Amino acid sequence: MEKIDEHKAFGGWQRRYTHASKVCNCDMTFALYVPPQADTQRVPVVYWLSGLTCTDENFVNKAGAQRVAAELGVAVVAPDTSPRGDDVADEDVFDMGKGAGFYVNATQAPWASHYQMYDYVVSELPALLADEFNTTLDLSREAIFGHSMGGHGALVIGLRNIDRFAAISAFSPICAPTEVPWGHKAFPKYLGDDRQAWLAYDATHLLSNADNAEALPPIRVEQGLADNFLDEQLHPHRLEEAAEQVGADVEVNRREGYDHSYFFIASFMEDHLRFLGRHLGV
Numbered sequence: 100m101e102k103i104d105e106h107k108a109f110g111g112w113q114r115r116y117t118h119a120s121k122v123c124n125c126d127m128t129f130a131l132y133v134p135p136q137a138d139t140q141r142v143p144v145v146y147w148l149s150g151l152t153c154t155d156e157n158f159v160n161k162a163g164a165q166r167v168a169a170e171l172g173v174a175v176v177a178p179d180t181s182p183r184g185d186d187v188a189d190e191d192v193f194d195m196g197k198g199a200g201f202y203v204n205a206t207q208a209p210w211a212s213h214y215q216m217y218d219y220v221v222s223e224l225p226a227l228l229a230d231e232f233n234t235t236l237d238l239s240r241e242a243i244f245g246h247s248m249g250g251h252g253a254l255v256i257g258l259r260n261i262d263r264f265a266a267i268s269a270f271s272p273i274c275a276p277t278e279v280p281w282g283h284k285a286f287p288k289y290l291g292d293d294r295q296a297w298l299a300y301d302a303t304h305l306l307s308n309a310d311n312a313e314a315l316p317p318i319r320v321e322q323g324l325a326d327n328f329l330d331e332q333l334h335p336h337r338l339e340e341a342a343e344q345v346g347a348d349v350e351v352n353r354r355e356g357y358d359h360s361y362f363f364i365a366s367f368m369e370d371h372l373r374f375l376g377r378h379l380g381v
């Protein structure tokens with residue numbers, strides 16, 4: 100692993116690393132904010148999953164998370180949104196291929212050889228963090244959040260690993276990808292035509308099939324009402340319906356006038372970090 104950038108921020112450090120990923124079969128880059136508390140104690144870890152077209156850098160530069168992360172004493176890890184490199188399959192569109200990994204393990208050619216983002220986020224990256232930052236990060240205390248495609252990723256990963264994540268939150272998530280155009284475009288290509296395979300990556304389906312709602316992590320969703328993707332792609336009402344069906348703790352906050360951008364994310368970043376932090380015990 101190689102450190103490729105660092106900046107002191109709010110008493111901690113915003114850093115960027117690259118490493119060889121076995122599961123994605125390419126070099127991967129991630130960002131890590133380490134709060135000042137990590138000088139003297141191990142701190143909990145929050146994962147941020149970004150949306151379509153993003154790298155690890157959008158969140159770091161636009162979300163304004165560092166001040167509150169420093170105050171609370173949580174580390175924030177922001178991975179890239181897809182495998183990268185000249186031999187990685189791609190399409191000349193913003194919602195498929197590089198920058199659009201959808202946090203799935205692809206099973207179909209030509210995608211499967213690199214697009215293993217679910218395993219990368221759930222297993223390989225945390226294991227690397229545990230190895231490399233054993234004295235600063237406490238990987239027994241984790242939470243996850245994200246935006247849009249990354250909100251979908253956070254919900255799916257959190258709901259499939261309920262013993263791992265203390266809480267889940269999402270900005271403008273794709274709540275039911277098997278029912279909307281972004282999922283209908285990406286899932287057949289990554290996962291094939293069998294819709295059963297898609298359901299493992301659909302937060303609404305996972306939630307509505309949860310057998311013990313009390314064991315689920317609490318979920319908070321923020322949704323702007325001036326978001327141009329809301330009606331066609333995001334469908335927060337489907338997540339609410341599933342939550343009601345099983346009695347899960349899901350709060351959806353609809354915000355008048357806010358759009359899909361990082362201006363919206365930055366406006367509610369503090370609230371989400373405090374929500375996740377509260378469930379992490381900080």
Ligand SMILES: N[C@@H](CCC(=O)N[C@@H](CSC=O)C(=O)NCC(=O)O)C(=O)O
Binds near residue numbers: 150151193249359361
């Ligand atoms: N270029 C696209 C829109 C791309 C876009 O809005 N990406 C969002 C995430 S959308 C869902 O995953 C984003 O976070 N962009 C990066 C940023 O820094 O704003 C189009 O033309 O529609």
